[in-house]
Amino acid sequence: MTVNKEMALQSGTNRWEILDATTLKLVAVALMFLDRIHQMFVHVGAPVWLTMLGRPVFPIFLFVSAESFYHTHNKKKYL
Template identity: 60%
Template sequence: MMLQSLKKVSNATNLKFLAIFLMFLDHIHEMFGAFGAPMWLTMLGRIVFPLFMFLAADSFYYTHNRKAYLKRLLFMTWFMIIGNMIVSHFFTNGQVWLANNAFGAFFLVGISSCAWDLMVEGMKEKKLYSFWKGLGLFHLPILLALPALFLSGYLASENISPLMVQIIAFFIMAIPNILVVEGGDVMVYLGLLFYLFRRHRIA
């Protein structure tokens, strides 16, 4: 009886509303923690990203067009980067630099999920091309960190202009990889685990 009630309550829509509410509390602490916002606001918010990651992994499995889904996530990643830069330029409290951007992490989860499916297909149907393609795709989030590491070296220069810093920072953030996405490799691989074990759940 309790399990049936839990299934009714813990649907995707309710989980989204819960995550949005807790995210709102967490962002209050992020913006106003220096002015006395209580710590419990951000403590409640720690569950938000895993919730969104679960929902993203689940929706990626059920989408009819994975390529279009990944494109939308990538475009939203770029949109958020530009938006964060604009907001940080015009509105700042001197304590917080806006860098929240979960879409890049969702994008990498999608890439990793596609890679896993290709490797599984390759092993089951003995298709070497699919397996090696999946293996290469699986390492893409790591390999994409190399350009970010290369570009970040320029930020250490003392003669670099503030405008150039922003341009380089944009390109570093615009290439989703495990070093720059929100949550890093932990959240990306957590999302992949959600995708792999999507059938083993109570709701």
């Protein structure tokens, strides 16, 4: 057993828990940045795949918001 697996077993975390809400938000921000690059340079000939990469940003942010709302203790304050 490797050191990382032992540490994960001792701490009680799963190895797939690296994709938490903060990581999802950072991925969404990076994808949104690529979409904005396409919008700024579309007249120069920026590739369309830049904007295609940016399309999942809204569903990612909706998912993170829904998960955060579900797990919050004070739903009124969260809203």
